[in-house]
Amino acid sequence: MLEQLTGSEDPHPIYEQVRARGPLVRDNGVWVTADHAMCNKILRDRRFGVRYTDGTYPGMSGLLPESFLETDPPDHTRLRRLAAPAFSPKKIDEYRTRVEKVAESLLHDDEFDLIADFAxxxxxxxxxxxxxxxxSDTGDFADYGRLIAASFDQPMTPEMHLAAEKVGALFERLIAERRARPGDDVISSLVAAEAERKLTAKELMGTLVLLLIAGFETTVNLIGNGVRALLDHPAQWALFKANPDMAPDVVEEVLRWAPPVHLTNRIAHEQVDLVGADQEITLLLGAANRDPRVFPEPHRFDVLRVQQPEHLAFSSGVHYCLGATLARMEGDVAFRALARKMPDLRQAGPATFRDSVVIRGLRSFPVSRS
Incomplete structure (x- = not known):
């Protein structure tokens, strides 16, 4: 059943077929769940991890250096703690003015592609x-990050390998510069931690690549999916424009209704209920966010919805998205800016979608300010 997800613009009919079979089912030899309670329970259960019990990782290897996303405690805890200060609430508040200025500067054309030119x-x-x-490096940086992210669930291409090499070379150059002239940025703080033997050179590189991809991919798809949802629901768009302080509520409903990441996997480290040690479970986060036992009328986009319990767009447990607060703030700023500067925004051409099962979003979305 899950093989049908490839190439599907709307995966929810498939998710509903999975849900109808029960909270935890076998699909072509793979355990899978579309149940919110089950997903949340597994994500929070320390008996599950992202690696097999022998320490190997089930995903691809060789293209990217491993990051704390691919590790279990205690390594995950150690590496995440080193990166966390950059995403503290205080730091996020400091970034907001910068984000507002960037958002304003990007909204100047009458017609543009929402993804390429704004999101x-x-x-x-x-x-x-x-x-x-x-x-001078940010343009290439974005292109490389997009290609690397595409490698999550697509066959490797020469362009992806080249992008990984280019990103590695860029970070190696910047690491060398920070060793010589430290600053107050994340690279400098991680370089200092490496000098104190709190992480290895390989872990340093893996952490930086993760921050690039996570910091970029989550937000671009949050903005793209959110604007499409608002324009497809004119009453919701009008309500928001009349009440711009609802932006945080809009962000949460977008994350529930059209999350950037639709699935993740966990591996049992011991016998757990029906699942034996080293058996993998696919958690359909996008389906869990529309579980009717948790969210009334789950397929209805409603910015007035009470988000209780919390959706799983940012996962849960020890792997809860480190950049969640930053992504929420950027989405808040982006939606407010569009509502203020382009209240008559409309779709101006057919949208195209990413060919991805894991990361769901738009490749292009032509819009016009009137």
Whole structure:
């Protein structure tokens, strides 16, 4: 059943078939769940991890250096703690003015592609500043990040390998510069941690690549999916424009209704109920976010919805998205800016979608301000 997800613009009919079979089912030899309670339970259960019990990782290897996303405690805890200060609430508040200025500067054309001209440049400007990427490198940086992210669930291409090499070379150059002249950016703080033997050179590189992809991909798809949802629901768009302080509520409903990441996997480290040690479970987060036992009328986009319990767009448990607060703030700023500067925004051409099962979003979305 899950093989049908490839090439499907709307995966929810398939998700509903999975849900109808029960909270935890076998599909072509793979355990899978579309149940919110089951997903949340597994994500929070320390008896599950992202690696097999022998320490190997089930995903691809060789293209990217491993990051804390691919590790279990205690390594995950150690590496995440080193990156966390850059995403503290205080730091996020400091970034907001910069994000607002970037958003304003990007909204000047009468017709434009929402993804290429707004949703992508906004987060890449922020993550570039956070990491201390020079302005001259940000354009290539965004292109490389997009190609690397595509490698999550697509066959490797020469372009993807080249992008990984280019990103590695860029970070190696910046690491060398920070060793010679430390600053107050994330790279400098991680370089200092490496000097204190708190992480290895390989872990340093893996952490930086993860921050690039996570900081970019989550937000560009949050913005793209959100604007499409608002324009497809004119009453919701009108309600928001009349009440711009509802932006945080809009962000949460977009994350529930059309999350950037639709699935993740966990591996049992011991016998757990029906699942034996080293058996893998696919958690359909996009389906869990529309579980009717949790969210009334789950397929209805409603910015007034009470988000209780919380959706799983940012996962849960120890792997809860480190950049969640940053992504929420960027989405808040982006939606407010569009509502204020382009209240008559409309779709101006056919949208195209990413060919991805894991990361769901738009490839292009032509819009017009009137």
């Amino acid at each position: 992508a440049p906004l987060p890449i400007a922020v993550i570039s500043e956070l990491l201390g990427i020079p302005d």
